[in-house]
Amino acid sequence: MRLFSTLLIGLSSGAIYSLMALALVLVWRSTRVVNFAQAGQAIASTYIGYLVISRTDNYWLALPVALVAGALIGALVDVALIRTLNKRVKSGPAAEMAPVIVTLGLLGLIRSTVGMIWGGDLKAYKAPVTNHGFTFGTTTIPFSPYNLLIVITAVIVMAVFSIIFQKTNLGLSLRAAAFQPEIARLAGVRVDLVRTIGWAFAGGAGAVAGVLVTPSNSLSPNSLDLLLVLGFVGAVIGGLESLLGAAIGGVVLGIGLAFILEYVSTSLAFPSAFIVLILVLLIKPSGILGKKGGRGA
Amino acid sequence: MSLIIENLTVRHGAITAIDSLSFRVNERELAAVIGANGAGKTTLLRTLSGLNEPIGGSVTWHGESILHTKPEDLVRRGILHVSDGKTVIPELSVKENLALGGLWRKDKKDVVVATDEVIDLFPRLGERLTQSADTLSGGERQMLAIGRALISRPKLLLLDEPSLGLAPLIIDQIFQTLDSLRHKLGLTVVLVEQNAMSALGIADTGIIINLGKLVTVGKSNDLKSDPNLRAAYLGY
Numbered sequence: 001m002r003l004f005s006t007l008l009i010g011l012s013s014g015a016i017y018s019l020m021a022l023a024l025v026l027v028w029r030s031t032r033v034v035n036f037a038q039a040g041q042a043i044a045s046t047y048i049g050y051l052v053i054s055r056t057d058n059y060w061l062a063l064p065v066a067l068v069a070g071a072l073i074g075a076l077v078d079v080a081l082i083r084t085l086n087k088r089v090k091s092g093p094a095a096e097m098a099p100v101i102v103t104l105g106l107l108g109l110i111r112s113t114v115g116m117i118w119g120g121d122l123k124a125y126k127a128p129v130t131n132h133g134f135t136f137g138t139t140t141i142p143f144s145p146y147n148l149l150i151v152i153t154a155v156i157v158m159a160v161f162s163i164i165f166q167k168t169n170l171g172l173s174l175r176a177a178a179f180q181p182e183i184a185r186l187a188g189v190r191v192d193l194v195r196t197i198g199w200a201f202a203g204g205a206g207a208v209a210g211v212l213v214t215p216s217n218s219l220s221p222n223s224l225d226l227l228l229v230l231g232f233v234g235a236v237i238g239g240l241e242s243l244l245g246a247a248i249g250g251v252v253l254g255i256g257l258a259f260i261l262e263y264v265s266t267s268l269a270f271p272s273a274f275i276v277l278i279l280v281l282l283i284k285p286s287g288i289l290g291k292k293g294g295r296g297a
Numbered sequence: 298m299s300l301i302i303e304n305l306t307v308r309h310g311a312i313t314a315i316d317s318l319s320f321r322v323n324e325r326e327l328a329a330v331i332g333a334n335g336a337g338k339t340t341l342l343r344t345l346s347g348l349n350e351p352i353g354g355s356v357t358w359h360g361e362s363i364l365h366t367k368p369e370d371l372v373r374r375g376i377l378h379v380s381d382g383k384t385v386i387p388e389l390s391v392k393e394n395l396a397l398g399g400l401w402r403k404d405k406k407d408v409v410v411a412t413d414e415v416i417d418l419f420p421r422l423g424e425r426l427t428q429s430a431d432t433l434s435g436g437e438r439q440m441l442a443i444g445r446a447l448i449s450r451p452k453l454l455l456l457d458e459p460s461l462g463l464a465p466l467i468i469d470q471i472f473q474t475l476d477s478l479r480h481k482l483g484l485t486v487v488l489v490e491q492n493a494m495s496a497l498g499i500a501d502t503g504i505i506i507n508l509g510k511l512v513t514v515g516k517s518n519d520l521k522s523d524p525n526l527r528a529a530y531l532g533y
């Protein structure tokens with residue numbers, strides 16, 4: 001029972017890491033930018049969700065509003081910052097480092113803007129279903145209806161992503177533009193536009209992760225920083241290039257962490273993430289779904 | 298109605314890859330651009346398809362400038378560039394690579410017709426539709442790249458060394474296919490080649506360039522038999 005319950009808890013937190021990992025992989029593989037600002041984009045979107053909940057008391061309205069806000073913020077970051085930057089700084093070491101510095105700077109900027117608008121104190125909102133664990137006979141496990149809801153929501157988001165990416169024309173353009181932008185262009189794909197749509201999808205996924213995780217923690221301008229790190233670890237475990245890999249990487253990390261916390265040590269979430277990362281990389285250096293040279297869908 | 302290039306100059310940093318180059322290709326003509334390594338052939342095609350920005354000169358197609366235009370917009374005007382080497386997207390399936398050629402087109406019925414035509418033309422692609430393009434041989438990749446361009450219903454086809462890395466037998470096949478296609482579809486073609494003999498064999502016009510400058514333009518038959526050119530540029 002303890003084993004099973006640990007697995008379920010890991011699955012639930014892993015589902016959230018997967019969403020964050022997905023957001024990071026989407027941007028990385030299309031733009032080659034390690035997007036530290038994703039934590040900021042997600043926190044801004046989550047605050048917007050919080051605003052909706054505090055006005056309407058309706059979580060189910062807040063989630064899609066935050067998602068759309070996240071998508072718009074993502075698109076804006078690409079158009080206003082990354083696109084301009086890539087046009088100005090084309091080659092050399094600056095071209096590699098500049099976007100990273102810019103996203104780090106943007107993370108700081110968004111955090112302080114959010115702090116100025118909503119204050120630095122902890123905010124909270126309740127989950128739409130209970131966070132109290134399921135009870136079987138006389139035992140209550142930590143896994144709650146809200147955890148179940150997290151898993152279901154994440155699965156739905158990923159299913160929609162996978163349908164868009166694998167079955168639609170937009171998805172084909174997104175993959176072509178990410179894998180071989182020049183050939184995609186020569187085939188008629190509007191690569192700049194498609195990239196911005198990729199950033200929007202990433203922003204949306206990050207926003208959902210933020211809204212889902214917050215009832216279990218609390219909301220402050222930097223409350224999603226740990227999630228960003230865990231999302232990165234999940235993305236690297238998954239091989240950095242593949243959306244399916246990001247999903248699996250997040251879940252592997254979630255379950256690995258849950259087991260370490262349950263059976264080894266209760267206070268080492270942060271170092272444990274890296275233990276899981278190192279273990280996976282020792283076994284398969286290119287990540288679970290990573291290929292040596294190429295990239296997977 | 299033709300492709301007119303005047304005083305085109307393109308630089309890569311300090312290197313002038315195309316130096317005040319002028320020539321024209323009439324509609325429905327096949328022009329072979331011949332030159333040694335580093336002559337500027339790829340740069341020329343990349344400039345015609347919008348991938349490289351020139352620093353001077355003009356290029357018009359059907360009387361309208363095509364410079365300073367994005368490749369994806371030129372595709373919509375019927376200008377299709379099949380680049381050298383990496384011509385297909387290896388991470389996508391053969392079917393998806395072909396589909397890219399029709400994604401932007403409004404006439405979806407004709408995309409289906411064009412796709413069927415391409416599969417008739419290259420049955421090897423038809424047998425491998427669900428395979429990843431990564432698994433194709435060099436010749437099959439070239440067929441896939443040309444097939445994808447055909448699905449876009451090109452008017453001006455820019456081909457960069459379609460013979461690169463292929464066995465002589467396959468090269469002959471590709472060139473024969475190209476020759477019959479362009480007559481059937483009324484294509485205007487700029488064919489860049491180091492394989493001068495094969496290229497001039499199917500070309501109307503030959504354009505010989507060296508270090509970014511025009512050496513000579515002429516009927517391909519005349520060029521083939523010019524002993525000076527043969528020794529200096531054609532290598533046979």
Ligand SMILES: Nc1ncnc2c1ncn2[C@@H]1O[C@H](COP(=O)(O)OP(=O)(O)OP(=O)(O)O)[C@@H](O)[C@H]1O
Pocket residue numbers: 309310312313314332333334335336337338339340341491
């Ligand atoms: N991206 C680039 N940066 C710097 N120099 C370049 C670049 N691309 C081409 N060049 C230079 O421009 C010149 C022309 O190159 P280009 O590739 O157009 O020649 P080519 O005729 O296609 O040669 P090949 O037959 O080897 O393909 C060469 O001197 C080359 O080194």
Ligand SMILES: [Mg+2]
Pocket residue numbers: 338339340381
């Ligand atoms: Mg070349």
